[in-house]
Amino acid sequence: TYCWIHTTFSIENAWKKRVGEEVPYPGVDKTTPNEKRVYHAYYQWVCFVLFFQAIFFYVPRYLWKAAEGGLVKNLILGLNRPILGEDDRRGAINLVTDYLFRNMSLHNTLFLTYAITEVLNLINVILQMVLIDRFLGGEFSSFGWEVINFSEWDWSVRYDPMIKVFPRLTKCTFHRYGSSGDVQRHDAMCILPINIVNEKVYIFLWFWFYFLAIASALALVYRALTIFYPGMRVVATHSHCRISNPKQIKEVLKHGGVGDWFLLDLLSKNMDPLNFRDLIIDLKEKIDMVKDSKNGV
Incomplete structure (x- = not known):
């Protein structure tokens, strides 16, 4: 109980020694002068860190929902349903x-x-990867690669890298008073069963965070293309509604900004394809009528 509450440690020089012959467990060895210790205190804070990480992941979505304010939902007007009365459909x-x-x-x-x-x-996923790396003593950045390469190591030097980051058995030093009042130093071993769960959680997070970082970077590349290359907007919207005419979509987008395309693209994702096609046709007709009136036709 004392060791669980206080910080435990492993001996760095004992990580790669032979278990059962030189040491009882990786990182656990007899005390020697000038030994280098690796302290473990993170396991007490894992649940709190994961909770706050989840909150920070939700912040961008909350900001978007607050800014959008249900606009797309209000504009759908039931047009996401494939079966709708003709009068209601045309009115919407x-x-x-x-x-x-x-x-x-x-x-x-x-x-x-x-x-x-x-x-x-x-930014969020990168900062969180840095945060976890510092939280786990600089071991998180290469954690996944070491686990992947674990099966390829030679058996003579093979040790589980997850045990190094999340040891299940550590050392602990505490002091008691003897019968004569002298302080007695005790070198004990502490079992950390919670690390069996922690190692599974963080190996999943390692792969998940790298996936999110790559996906977020690709999303920014796509966003840059839609800003600087108008033709990409037509391709993107048409991909969500194949039955619409790409030429009509292009004509409609010529008369609006990138924000108008963005709203149309959101509608194309949420509307029934037939209804979105008719929306584009009607919008193009309105634009053509204004153009004709300006040209005196």
């Missing part, structure tokens, strides 16, 4: 068309907010 499409036409070039702030949250996603 007309309402959405009028909204999009009247608010052209007014959705750039919405797009900027979403782009910022995508940047925050990448």
